[in-house]
Amino acid sequence: MPQTVTLQREQTTDVYHHLGERLKETSPDTCGIMFLYSSANPPQLEERVREILQHGSGLDYEVLKDAQTRTLAILLPGLTLDAAHYQALLLKQQLQETVKDADPRITLTVFPGQVEPTPGVLKQMAESTKLSTSSDIHIFTKEEAAEEAGRILIVDNDATVREFLQIRLKMQGYETLAAHDGTSALELIEKWEPDLVLTELNLYGIDGLPFIHQIQQLPVDNTPKIVVLTEQRVEQTISQCFKHGVDDYVTKPFSPVELDARIHRCFH
Template structure:
């Protein structure tokens, strides 16, 4: 596996933790930026899937520099993943550094736009949020019921089940009171905007969007009871 990671000249730190009971493998990389770590996670995913060894999610996480040993950090990663293994091949980003200082808000992004998903995953992680993804409306509804996130960011045009059906289902659920919804879409027609707000969404943003504006809107949503 180390040789596989050596492709492209990258080096994997040989520190890892494997729990035979839960089947969770945690790997500790050298201090790198998030884009590098995300790239390495794709290599891990390809390696394990080619060998039919991946039966859950891949978690990317950063940890505060608090003097903990590598073994302690890896054990913490293992504990977190054991509680929520997720779907096979799913890549999730979590910020343990932000979590150490405050309770993180969980955001579920429902979109089949891979470019937007990649950007939101990195950007929201850097802002201290825990981010989950669903690529179609049906999976979005299922993940909402499982995760009960603080905020759902959804496209309106979705495969299998569209965004309007997703909004309606969430608004009818018993968990709705603790969650907010934001539409992020390329639909700019007044009818779409009006219909979304009438269905109970808290905000509506159109693509392309400004990261600064997105951050301001998120802060407002989380500050509003």
């Protein structure tokens, strides 16, 4: 599993570095870029996107796919923001008419502009598209790019789970640290002051509700939000966690995409 995750991380990073290099090549000319995501992931989506763009009158374009997030990146050299927005509207309409359950989510911006085309910003745009709950086309702004993704402490006694979560969350721009038990986690929270603690309830040493209570009693400037990621499915345990101030509760096995969305909501 760790080897597979590492390979996916390298492939994903290459996509955004390639995009960044391509955008530098177009400078100082304007270049529109849009990210497109469909939760249904219809098999013909990428092919249909290419067909629609190919039939645009004299449109220059390039399509790349991030296999990890299933997000399409579409470069539109020479287009202003208004022109790129118009193409996004046409693309969205034709996908809705010709691809069953497409329900596309689109985020776009133009370079050069208010945002620098770094790999981190481009990944942030892709994640914003994937996590969007609105069908409206979203214009990515300087203010969004300036947002800090935040610090997350991962607490789990399973090394494989810790590694997977660290790789996935780092790809989304979060700073991460990991702890294998409750005692070391409490020490890290005091020293590092994370914004969010993503924790299993079944831990060595202190665990469960006493661990949650200890987090909230630590002498830190800002008590971190808490998301429980656990194998415990007992309704009473879930209810008690929320009563003790837990922000969200996710059971294992879990959907990585759903967990991404839950964590994203905690920061917004």
